[in-house]
Amino acid sequence: MKIIRSINLMQKAACAVRKSGKTIGFVPTMGALHEGHMSLIRRARKENDCVVVSIFVNPAQFGPKEDFKKYPRPFAADVAKCRQEKVDIIFCPGAHEMYPSGYKTYVEVADLGNYLCGVSRPGHFKGVATVVAKLLNIVRPDAAYFGQKDAQQVAVIQRMVADLNFPLRIKVMPTVREHDGLAMSSRNAYLNREERQQAVALSRALRLARSMVSSGTRDSRTIIAAMSSLIKSQKKAQIDYVAIVDASCLEPVKRIARKALVALAVRFGKTRLIDNSILKP
Ligand code: AMP
Numbered sequence: 001m002k003i004i005r006s007i008n009l010m011q012k013a014a015c016a017v018r019k020s021g022k023t024i025g026f027v028p029t030m031g032a033l034h035e036g037h038m039s040l041i042r043r044a045r046k047e048n049d050c051v052v053v054s055i056f057v058n059p060a061q062f063g064p065k066e067d068f069k070k071y072p073r074p075f076a077a078d079v080a081k082c083r084q085e086k087v088d089i090i091f092c093p094g095a096h097e098m099y100p101s102g103y104k105t106y107v108e109v110a111d112l113g114n115y116l117c118g119v120s121r122p123g124h125f126k127g128v129a130t131v132v133a134k135l136l137n138i139v140r141p142d143a144a145y146f147g148q149k150d151a152q153q154v155a156v157i158q159r160m161v162a163d164l165n166f167p168l169r170i171k172v173m174p175t176v177r178e179h180d181g182l183a184m185s186s187r188n189a190y191l192n193r194e195e196r197q198q199a200v201a202l203s204r205a206l207r208l209a210r211s212m213v214s215s216g217t218r219d220s221r222t223i224i225a226a227m228s229s230l231i232k233s234q235k236k237a238q239i240d241y242v243a244i245v246d247a248s249c250l251e252p253v254k255r256i257a258r259k260a261l262v263a264l265a266v267r268f269g270k271t272r273l274i275d276n277s278i279l280k281p
Pocket of ligand 1: 028029030031035036037039040145146147148149150173174175176177183184185186
């Protein structure tokens with residue numbers, strides 16, 4: 001397994017792989033790898049000749065008051081996990097390699113970045129779209145793997161890839177959960193014991209939404225109210241949003257007449273957790 005820090009060397013390595021007729025599967029991450037990341041890596045391993053995993057904590061997607069500095073960076077453990085899954089290349093550029101002085105170009109997917117998480121994280125999806133566009137240009141994979149856990153990120157990237165004609169397939173993998181239903185996230189490590197116990201309310205609220213829809217409820221407001229009151233019964237939980245939206249354009253859906261996305265963000269102290277589920281009437 002190669003560990004590459006320079007953009008130039010990464011481009012050369014990917015170019016050599018392509019020239020030899022092999023396919024490249026790419027998994028972009030911010031590291032602190034858990035089973036959610038590993039499910040993407042394993043799928044990429046199954047479907048491609050060469051697997052590239054990027055580990056880059058992207059400063060452009062963190063707000064000034066967010067956790068960029070304290071975001072976990074257990075690099076040696078991440079390398080060991082990648083080695084175990086037979087990853088071919090870890091691409092881990094420094095922030096100055098990706099954003100050298102004089103850097104000026106950003107990618108913004110109109111509208112999609114303003115809903116849901118975009119409300120309390122202005123500029124976040126511009127940072128995400130920019131770094132993913134850069135990484136796709138550097139690696140030029142045949143397929144890139146993303147998690148349904150970050151449904152808004154998926155919507156933004158699918159739109160960007162279609163609009164800017166990136167020649168690759170985007171593969172979306174299901175959310176991997178802890179035994180009690182909490183979606184795996186590198187940020188779960190911030191939770192204290194009490195918060196961790198109460199955080200199970202997110203997946204419970206999503207389950208409640210699914211069961212209301214399967215027993216005939218179609219009014220989004222009714223479902224959102226029931227979910228909110230379940231979450232609020234946890235003392236430490238502060239709701240950022242609970243929303244039912246169209247999964248591609250992310251616009252709110254009033255009545256669930258076809259497949260919709262139910263998404264939520266909840267704070268426990270300083271930790272903000274997100275989760276989502278598809279609702280099928
Ligand atoms: P991150 O390191 O948080 O930027 O995540 C890197 C990739 O892993 C993204 O495509 C995420 O959606 C995906 N991911 C994160 N958590 C999970 C999870 N619990 N299940 C599946 N995919 C995940």
